Amino acid sequence: MKKLIIALSTLAIISSCTKEPADLTPTKSTETKTNFLFKQYYDGAEVTSSDFGTTQYTNAKGTMHTISKLQYLVSNITLHKVDGSEVNLGGYNLIDLDLPLSRYYTPMKEIPAGTYSAVSFTFGFDESDNITGEYLDLNAASWAWPMMIGGGYHFMKFEGMFMDNTSNMTGFAFHNGTASRVNSDGSRTAEPNSFRVKLWDYEGGFTIEEGDNTTIDINMNLAEWFKNPITWSLDDMHMMLMPNYQAQKMMNQNGRSVFTLGFISKN
Numbered sequence: 609m610k611k612l613i614i615a616l617s618t619l620a621i622i623s624s625c626t627k628e629p630a631d632l633t634p635t636k637s638t639e640t641k642t643n644f645l646f647k648q649y650y651d652g653a654e655v656t657s658s659d660f661g662t663t664q665y666t667n668a669k670g671t672m673h674t675i676s677k678l679q680y681l682v683s684n685i686t687l688h689k690v691d692g693s694e695v696n697l698g699g700y701n702l703i704d705l706d707l708p709l710s711r712y713y714t715p716m717k718e719i720p721a722g723t724y725s726a727v728s729f730t731f732g733f734d735e736s737d738n739i740t741g742e743y744l745d746l747n748a749a750s751w752a753w754p755m756m757i758g759g760g761y762h763f764m765k766f767e768g769m770f771m772d773n774t775s776n777m778t779g780f781a782f783h784n785g786t787a788s789r790v791n792s793d794g795s796r797t798a799e800p801n802s803f804r805v806k807l808w809d810y811e812g813g814f815t816i817e818e819g820d821n822t823t824i825d826i827n828m829n830l831a832e833w834f835k836n837p838i839t840w841s842l843d844d845m846h847m848m849l850m851p852n853y854q855a856q857k858m859m860n861q862n863g864r865s866v867f868t869l870g871f872i873s874k875n
């Protein structure tokens with residue numbers, strides 16, 4: 609495992625998180641088309657950018673909050689055939705709710721005909737893909753993760769306001785990426801923090817035939833980020849989470865139950 613040891617005397621406030629979302633138009637394939645549509649929910653209610661700043665949600669801790677931004681990155685979407693073989697489509701997609709088209713993703717690589725039982729992907733980039741400065745569109749989207757806390761890229765930016773324990777509305781910035789711990793000498797050791805998500809089709813599998821135009825919905829339940837297995841306290845952790853090793857590891861745990869496989873449709 610690669611370990612980055614970065615000495616630093618002062619950890620400046622991490623402020624690489626300004627607005628400049630990338631314009632990611634879905635790439636079209638020629639014949640058999642398989643599209644992914646990333647949908648967001650808060651438990652039962654669908655979340656879109658029209659909810660930003662207005663719709664109020666209550667998390668597992670009982671804290672009321674709003675949402676003002678949601679961006680996240682998935683990579684190496686893989687389809688699993690019923691016979692156990694798998695097709696890794698490679699690539700990545702940055703979903704940004706402020707850019708509704710970014711929720712649609714059509715991988716460059718065509719998916720061979722067959723019957724599939726599951727879809728998996730990496731939330732964020734795995735260690736081999738999480739290369740600082742490597743992806744121009746992500747650089748332009750202010751998606752970099754600062755070198756001093758391990759470099760590479762963000763996996764998610766989830767922001768809003770919450771009612772704090774003094775009844776004031778306070779901002780939160782739930783940003784996820786590489787975890788880095790502070791050593792006794794003040795240096796930092798970074799460790800990979802992405803995870804794989806495998807979503808089974810409980811309907812018994814789905815078939816892709818040549819010439820099909822299939823859309824596979826991948827649903828994110830935002831409530832799960834604050835719920836399972838750790839009941840997240842925004843009062844305790846709402847800002848400066850990027851250099852916070854414990855917060856990054858907790859996000860990694862809670863993220864595993866966030867996604868489910870949604871509808872699979874053909875047209």
Ligand SMILES: [Cu+2]
Nearest residue numbers: 625762783850
């Ligand atoms: Cu950030």
